[in-house]
Amino acid sequence: MSTAPSNDTESMQVDPVFLNSKREAWIILGLWVVALLWSVPYCYINGFQSGLDPEAIETTMGIPSWVFWGIAFPWLVADLFTVWFCLFYMKEDDLGVAHEGEDLAEEIAEMHAEDEATTGGNES
Numbered sequence: 744m745s746t747a748p749s750n751d752t753e754s755m756q757v758d759p760v761f762l763n764s765k766r767e768a769w770i771i772l773g774l775w776v777v778a779l780l781w782s783v784p785y786c787y788i789n790g791f792q793s794g795l796d797p798e799a800i801e802t803t804m805g806i807p808s809w810v811f812w813g814i815a816f817p818w819l820v821a822d823l824f825t826v827w828f829c830l831f832y833m834k835e836d837d838l839g840v841a842h843e844g845e846d847l848a849e850e851i852a853e854m855h856a857e858d859e860a861t862t863g864g865n866e867s
Contacts, residue, residue: 760836767833774824778817786813 789809803811 763834782817
């Protein structure tokens with residue numbers, strides 16, 4: 744009979760904080776990819792035209808249109824999404840009770856022991 748732990752992933756419980764943060768990270772990464780896939784091709788196609796007369800450049804709110812729609816607009820959309828995401832979508836998970844300062848003396852003693860071990864106890 745073997746007493747080694749089984750690798751049964753179905754019986755493993757994953758921390759809900761990890762699951763929430765993983766889901767939120769994928770959403771943020773997805774938004775970043777969408778913004779990248781919009782901005783780079785749009786600016787490349789519309790912004791780099793050779794032989795264009797500077798007087799003929801279209802503007803939106805005083806900004807060249809390709810800059811407005813390729814950079815400013817996605818930036819504004821990402822900002823609005825970020826505010827909505829942080830205020831209304833992200834979950835506030837309970838991280839437990841903070842035990843600050845309870846083992847402070849022990850931590851200080853460990854740090855001094857590590858310092859002495861690395862310097863060999865020779866302090867000149």
